[in-house]
Amino acid sequence: MSYRRIEVNLLPPELQPGPAVRSALIINIALILITVFTILLSAALSLNQYAVYIQDIAQREQSIAGLQSVKEGYMQLQRIDAAVRNYGKIVGIASTNYIDLPVMLAHLSGVLPERVYLTNVSNVRPGNVSAVAALDANRPTFVTMTFRTANQDMNLITRTLDALKADPVFGNCVLTNASIDSENLQQLSNALGNEVSFTLPMENGNEPAYSFYQFIVRAEVRRPLPDTGARVITDNLELFQASNPLPDKAPPPGQVQPKPAEGGQPATGDATAEPGVVGGPEGVTGTSNRGGN
Amino acid sequence: MKRYASSGIIGLHFTQEELFLAHGQRAGQTFHVGSMDVIDITQHMLEGGEYNTLTLGPMIEEAVRSQRIKTRKAIISFPVKFPWIRVIDVPVMSQREMARIVRLEVERLYLDSTVEKLIDFFPLDDAKDKGPGGTMPVLSCAIPKNSVAPYIDLLEAANLELIGIDLVEVNVLKMAALQGVDFNDGITLILNFNTTSTDLMLMENNKLQLVRKVGQGKQQLREILNRTMPPDDMARRDLGNIDFTVPTEHLALAGEYVTSMLGEIRRSIEFYLTDIKRQEGNVSKVILAGSGYWPTNLPAILGMQLHLPMIDLKFERMPDVICETSFGREFPACGVYAPVLGSVLRGIG
Numbered sequence: 001m002s003y004r005r006i007e008v009n010l011l012p013p014e015l016q017p018g019p020a021v022r023s024a025l026i027i028n029i030a031l032i033l034i035t036v037f038t039i040l041l042s043a044a045l046s047l048n049q050y051a052v053y054i055q056d057i058a059q060r061e062q063s064i065a066g067l068q069s070v071k072e073g074y075m076q077l078q079r080i081d082a083a084v085r086n087y088g089k090i091v092g093i094a095s096t097n098y099i100d101l102p103v104m105l106a107h108l109s110g111v112l113p114e115r116v117y118l119t120n121v122s123n124v125r126p127g128n129v130s131a132v133a134a135l136d137a138n139r140p141t142f143v144t145m146t147f148r149t150a151n152q153d154m155n156l157i158t159r160t161l162d163a164l165k166a167d168p169v170f171g172n173c174v175l176t177n178a179s180i181d182s183e184n185l186q187q188l189s190n191a192l193g194n195e196v197s198f199t200l201p202m203e204n205g206n207e208p209a210y211s212f213y214q215f216i217v218r219a220e221v222r223r224p225l226p227d228t229g230a231r232v233i234t235d236n237l238e239l240f241q242a243s244n245p246l247p248d249k250a251p252p253p254g255q256v257q258p259k260p261a262e263g264g265q266p267a268t269g270d271a272t273a274e275p276g277v278v279g280g281p282e283g284v285t286g287t288s289n290r291g292g293n
Numbered sequence: 294m295k296r297y298a299s300s301g302i303i304g305l306h307f308t309q310e311e312l313f314l315a316h317g318q319r320a321g322q323t324f325h326v327g328s329m330d331v332i333d334i335t336q337h338m339l340e341g342g343e344y345n346t347l348t349l350g351p352m353i354e355e356a357v358r359s360q361r362i363k364t365r366k367a368i369i370s371f372p373v374k375f376p377w378i379r380v381i382d383v384p385v386m387s388q389r390e391m392a393r394i395v396r397l398e399v400e401r402l403y404l405d406s407t408v409e410k411l412i413d414f415f416p417l418d419d420a421k422d423k424g425p426g427g428t429m430p431v432l433s434c435a436i437p438k439n440s441v442a443p444y445i446d447l448l449e450a451a452n453l454e455l456i457g458i459d460l461v462e463v464n465v466l467k468m469a470a471l472q473g474v475d476f477n478d479g480i481t482l483i484l485n486f487n488t489t490s491t492d493l494m495l496m497e498n499n500k501l502q503l504v505r506k507v508g509q510g511k512q513q514l515r516e517i518l519n520r521t522m523p524p525d526d527m528a529r530r531d532l533g534n535i536d537f538t539v540p541t542e543h544l545a546l547a548g549e550y551v552t553s554m555l556g557e558i559r560r561s562i563e564f565y566l567t568d569i570k571r572q573e574g575n576v577s578k579v580i581l582a583g584s585g586y587w588p589t590n591l592p593a594i595l596g597m598q599l600h601l602p603m604i605d606l607k608f609e610r611m612p613d614v615i616c617e618t619s620f621g622r623e624f625p626a627c628g629v630y631a632p633v634l635g636s637v638l639r640g641i642g
Binding site: 002003004005006007008009010011012015017 | 417434438441445457460466469470639
């Protein structure tokens with residue numbers, strides 16, 4: 001029985017202080033409630049954001065699926081562009097209106113008979129090559145070649161036509177024009193310049209002259225290069241490989257063995273200095289000296 | 294009980310002549326009590342024995358302000374003519390049921406059943422220590438409600454917040470318990486001196502057995518001394534002081550008071566023994582306290598005829614209570630301030 005702890009309060013009830021407000025407890029409860037509310041609010045916002053993200057992802061996936069065809073078209077165009085960029089040279093070779101002129105000239109040098117000279121060569125249809133047309137390997141290339149004989153000998157025209165027709169590169173060779181022409185030799189002297197001068201005897205009171213045939217042949221270039229020959233451009237273009245493969249296995253620049261050009265003309269020059277052209281004649285370049293378009 | 298330890302508690306004990314003031318504040322397990330003061334309020338009493346609220350209220354407010362007390366919360370105690378203080382045994386029950394039982398008991402046995410009463414109780418034992426069907430002692434207290442009204446007005450006029458009303462007798466009993474007094478050593482007599490009365494409390498077997506109020510207080514002793522002391526005695530000038538000491542040669546002048554007081558004590562003990570049907574009882578000690586503890590050598594006066602050990606309350610017996618006092622060694626400050634200290638310690642304890 002303890003009288004030390006006696007607590008008797010006779011204050012009238014109407015004056016009694018209200019229930020003790022445990023502020024610490026209220027503050028703790030408030031903090032807990034605020035914390036829980038914050039967590040719940042964050043969770044709700046996160047869930048809402050998650051749903052929005054899911055919906056956005058679904059929409060984007062749907063949009064991506066819708067753009068798949070565009071993408072495929074774009075990828076196809078990219079592949080085409082890459083093919084055009086990476087194989088521009090081969091595409092050019094394969095194009096309908098493009099001829100690697102030095103290569104063709106080198107080839108012609110082996111085809112043409114003696115005493116016949118090529119004076120002019122050009123494409124039949126000038127114009128830019130479209131990408132689609134460039135990839136159309138079956139479309140033929142037509143060239144117009146102008147020849148000149150050393151003298152007035154009709155057989156030279158015949159032999160030239162026969163040689164072209166016999167060559168696998170050219171086809172549908174047609175003699176479109178032939179004419180007899182003459183050239184004043186004195187004029188030739190003038191053309192050589194002041195350093196060289198000579199005097200030709202007069203013939204019948206006229207200045208000496210000689211006559212020759214000048215004829216034009218239109219031919220279809222079926223392939224840019226012959227199957228055999230010294231001029232090889234390294235290329236892996238599958239369009240040609242599928243139908244009429246190119247001799248594309250050119251040795252590396254360090255291992256190039258010069259071969260004599262077709263027609264008995266020896267290959268001169270350093271092939272290593274001319275990338276892309278192996279065994280070509282002097283002055284023939286692989287890439288920077290192309291004819292045609 | 295709500296504690297007011299933050300800014301402390303003001304304790305006020307009213308008598309017909311003085312106002313005892315103290316301020317307590319708790320710091321951890323230590324109780325600091327200071328601002329102990331006694332204020333003469335005789336000039337603020339009206340002819341009918343009532344307080345002049347208009348003048349006493351501001352005076353109390355000024356006294357609190359002068360003591361630099363920050364809190365406005367106050368617990369008061371005052372002499373009640375017919376208090377109810379009993380320890381009753383009730384079965385172990387809930388607080389609500391216990392309150393109902395105590396109220397029924399008070400309504401049944403209180404002297405005047407017509408007045409409205411303020412009742413409170415305090416279980417002296419822990420119900421957990423009691424088994425099912427056991428009983429437990431409950432200290433029940435009650436006072437007439439109309440006795441509180443003047444003090445409520447007074448506190449309001451003093452701009453103080455009344456948070457508790459204590460009984461003087463309970464405060465003194467609590468202070469005696471805090472001093473470690475052994476209530477199992479025979480019959481312990483606690484004398485609570487008031488201005489015009491004295492409360493006799495009999496404790497036996499660690500239980501408050503009897504509370505009785507006798508009409509002998511400080512005022513009666515002072516009138517006796519005033520009447521019997523020689524007119525030319527220099528000590529007469531100090532009769533009004535709270536720390537008055539009766540000269541040794543005049544101790545015998547208080548014989549009339551002591552005789553009367555001993556008669557009351559004897560009758561109270563006999564009543565108690567008769568009530569419990571016992572032939573005799575052994576009073577082991579007497580504890581003196583109360584705001585009417587006057588003069589300072591009251592134990593010597595009572596000791597002329599009462600040959601029993603008399604114990605004063607001492608601050609030194611409460612190590613956890615630090616009291617800032619400036620009283621002389623002979624002044625029984627702890628006993629005199631016991632009513633107001635009981636209120637302060639209850640408020641901050």
